Structures are given as structure tokens and as C-alpha cells.
Amino acid sequence: MAENWNKEVFGQFADIGLSLDSTLKDGKYKVKQYVAMGHINLVYLAEMKKGDQIKQVLMKEFCPYDYANRDLDKKTLVCKGVAFKRQYENARKIFERECKIHQRINTVPIEQRTNIVRYLEYFEENNTRYLVLEYIAGVDLNHYIKSNSKLQFKELARQIILAVMQIHNIGIIHKDLKPSNLIVGEDHKIYVIDFGVAEFAEEQQKDSTVFVSRVFSAPELYHESKVSFQADVYSVGAICYYLLTGRMIQSAEERLSEDKVIPLSGFVTIPWILEWAIMRCLYLMPEKRWKNLQILYFLLW
Secondary structure (H helix, E strand, O other), X not given: OHHHOOHHHHHHHHHHXXXXXXXXXXXXXXXXXXXXXXXXXXXXXXXXXXXXXXXXXXXXXXXXXXXXXXXXXXXXXXXXXXHHHHHHHHHHHHHHHXXXXXXXXXXXXXXXXXXXXXXXXXXXXXXEEEEEEEOOOEEEHHHHHHHOOOOOXXXXXXXXXXXXXXXXXXXXXXXXXXHHHEEEEOOOOEEEOOOOOOEEHHHOOOOOOOOOXXXXXXXXXXOOOOOOOHHHHHHHHHHHHHHHHOOOOOOHHHHHHOOOOOOHHHOOOOOHHHHHHHHHHOOOOHXXXXXXXXXXXXXOO
16 A cells, blocks of 8 residues: 555655545545556555445546646546656546446356455446445465465465456457566455456457556467457466466567576476476467466365
């Protein structure tokens, strides 16, 4: 949360974000803390008032600060000018796609999406847009790994894979699966978050913006705008490798030049069939990876 930020980052957020204790939607929401800054959005911890109850929620505000400013009321968002209009509109489309993705996920019965952060609502105010999500109290998988010496690998991996299979079943490619986008809640359940670069498999655009995360992104994400579910399969393999060994594999970009990835059995004792299943996720050619994660999920029981 904001109290863990350095003063420079906190100050930057305070300059462009809504003031703390700002209210939205006729007082339904109150901004309480700054959480994160993305390229096109700001993330707040907010309080949601529902009757006599108050609940903490996560709120994303569309705010591409490279292309937009606050008006004199310090709330209304305005594009910086005609020169930034195209970039502003492209960013808006990306944010709106994330909202639509959460809305599709929300159509799946709640008992079938227990490891995915829950969508609450989407609304417009201050000449911009807000996405409200369930707040998961916990830590990301990176911090969890560093603070827990006795990891239950199979249980963690099963939860991650189950969540990925659930979103794939409804035609969504996450495209940015990595430990920092996996939250371990206080109940020790894993939740997949941040669908900011996710896409509908049936609606990918040739000019889609490409984002990569070193180590965990598939090689095709470095040079292709249209990808398949196999991009997420690669990321799952890289996360499993990290969970088992505590080591991060080479980035896919480096592997394309010289592949130096050491098999899992070089670090840990592991059944050969499970090692084979995980390493197959990490094939550089997407068509050689698993088409889905069902076999790996089965082998983890």
C-alpha cells in the first residue's frame, strides 16, 4: 500500500490522482489509499458503502497521465490536446477491453471462478471510467515465496492452473501471467489479477499493443501481436519452474539466441513425468507446447 512507497512515487501519484477521501458515485465509494500506477490507469484502495456496511474494494481509474491532465476541479480528466488524441483514445479502448473481460468472467458461476479476482462494477464519472474489483488482502506470489520456506508446490500450482483453465474456457488470454499478478490471500488461496493486457481470443487485433515481462512472457509476445492460449501455457511453465527451484529461467528473448535452461531435475528431485509435463510448457515454439493445461493439472494430484 501507499505507506510502503518511497516519497517520490507517492508524490507523483498524489499530483495526478484523486485526493484521498474523494467520493464517487454519490458517496458510494471513498478513496482511501494509493495502490499502484500503470501506464493507463491509477489503482486505489477504496471503501464501498452498501447500506450500513462498509467494504474495502480495489478501484481502477482510467488515467493515461502521459496524455491527460486533471481539470481545475482536480477531478475531471481531460486529454492534453489534439496531438495526444490518438494515443488517448487507444489507451481508452485498452481500458474498456479490460472492463469487458471482467464482465465476461463474471458470467461464469462464482463456484467455478474461485481463483480469479471478482468484478463488482464499471461506471463513468469525472469524464473518465472506473473499474471496481474485489480487494484481496494478502501478498503477491513473489513475496509469498520469499517468506515461506515450506511451499506446497502442488497445491499452489493446481490453483494457478485451474484459474488459467477457467479463463481459457471462456475465450480469454491473460498474456501477463507472472508472480506479481498472482495474489496469495489470507486464506492461502491464489487469485489471478490484472487483466490489463488480456484479450478475447476471438477478437485480437493485428495492431494490438505488445507487452512483455522478462522471464515469464512467451517468445511470441516479443514479436507477434496475435497470440494463442499457448502464450499463457508458457507463463504457467515458467511460474512452476520458479516455484520448484527458486530460480527464474532465461527470458525467452535470450533463449532464442542461446537456450541455456537447465531441466528441473538439475535442481530438485522430481518425477520424470511431471518434469516432462512442465518443461513441455516451456518449448519455444508455441505449437509444440500443450494445447491446454489439463494433463499438467492431472499430474499434480
